[in-house]
Amino acid sequence: MPEPILELIDVKTHFPINTGFLFKRQVGTVKAVDGVSLRVERGEVLGLVGESGCGKSTLARTILQLLPTTAGKVLLSGHSLGDSTARELIERRRDLQMVFQDPYASLNPRMTVFATLSEPLLTHGICSGKEVTQHVADLMERVGLASRFMQKYPHEFSGGQRQRIAIARALALQPKVIVADEPVSALDVSIQAQILNLLAKLVRDMGLSLIFIAHDLSVVKHISDRVAVMYLGKIVELGSASDVIDRPQHPYTRALVSAIPTPNPDIERSRKRIVLPGDPPSPINPPSGCTFHPRCPHAIAACRSEVPRLKPFDGREVSCLRAGEFS
């Protein structure tokens, strides 16, 4: 098996809950990411889906080491990021970049496009001062922005254009892996499609690996090779995009897929929808056993006590005790 470009081994990110002002003491832990193992190959797009609060954004930040890992390892080209010194981390992060959800918040309103895009180039010594303008112009062309807008500020652009600037910034250092955290959620449908096409093209042309985080399954299915479904800090199903979304196995994935409204009145009115009761539980006091059991229509007594592990099943991995027992 070729060495994956990015590997996560049992990664955990926990946040302590403290009370008290002078004498702080810990009263609990939020287990935002609780034991995630993943491999991302070169040139692969991995989709990560889940509802709000399931830990997908925390996982993204942990991969980038914007949040420290509580346990486990993040390996980039075989090097552990958590064990790197600060200096090594700066070097290694060149290969690992992020695009955030809200392009209104992730760009500095007081920096022109040129300033935003030239900063990483100069900091990392990618090019000399003379070549910077040319480099920035190339970057802008690559993401479909005219280079004459170089001296404009973020507020002069629309949402879609700002997301293009954010993508150009992530591309500046020619990374090997880009983590995109809900890059199209804040955009209108017609603009969404433009940004998705751009990301797909960049992956094809530059041999990038992409971790694409979203809550919209149809978007994820379109762009991803493989899909991981998260629930309460854990991956519950992992496999090829067509397997997971067209023939889901885990009860949670099934409910998630059946909840997507389809833009086709006849199908939409005739199909049976699995409506899950209740809300996702709090990661402070997760339910025992399988964390999905209180909402699961197929739960049995064993689900309450036994913690399921990801196991190979029908060409993908599923963490459900009863995988295969229902069709």
Add this chain to the structure above:
Amino acid sequence: MPLLSVKDLRTYFHTRNGVYRAVDGVSFSLERGETLGIVGESGSGKSVTCYSIMGLIPQPPGRIESGSAVFDGTDLLRCPPEVSRSIRGKRIAMIFQDPMTSLNPYLRISEQLIEPLRIHEPISRKAALDRALLMLDAVGINDAAKRIHYYPHEFSGGMRQRVMIAMALITQPELLIADEPTTALDVTVQAQILELIKRLQKEFHMAVIFITHDLGVVSGLCDRVQVMYGGKIVETASTRSLFYEPRHPYTRALQQSIPSLQQKGGDLFTIPGMPPDLSKPTPGCSFAPRCLHATDACFVQPVELKTCASDHSQSCRRVQNGEI
């Protein structure tokens, strides 16, 4: 007679940077018990249309330049304030996108739930609370007797939206306007809320105007759909007709750009360019600059909605002429 009939509504915003024609000549009507979907991208005027009907446009900078909105014989835009007050909030109710910012964080939900009842009906506090409890049960909040005394922050997003719905329906309105009620919610919770709205609509026999940008949501819920672009209605039809025989190039493009309808691996269909600048009105079709079928005449000749089949109207000049 239709329950609500809106004619030639124009709502403009007068700002320092010019006049924004947010809603520019919108007409539609709605029967009792009917569900109408209004679909459009941000800035298309779908929310402003409904805010105008509800009298929620901040004036200034907004101004309703012309038009009428006749609800059961009363023009909401021209009647005396006390008359419109007796209709809005009682016979027409509205729910909003973000249930956190539309509930008062300082008040227990019991106070907020009974407020519309106490204003519109001669009812004792005790009786109002009983009605509120029944309503909370109806929207699926368990243990309502205890939870009615909670503050909004003690509920999750989906539960807050249920509280909002209970508050809107407590006066048993004839028309419910829902402005993207599920956009801020997760898909599994969205499914719960859509089922709930469908069920309550049948129970109370209400008309519903459902504003959304998601064609998928509309397809299962609405009887009729109208598509808005640049402050105008570009196409309106029965749901089936709109989804299976879209005529206007914008509706077609909007449908084609939905990822789930497209083949995986290929490029997604995109609409080139950007939404129109509403402060610079064009004499012709506002979609012309982004339209693949536009001719020179599209940019200059005014467009209007014309019926093209039974219960199906659209505003593209070239489709009307039979050119595409």
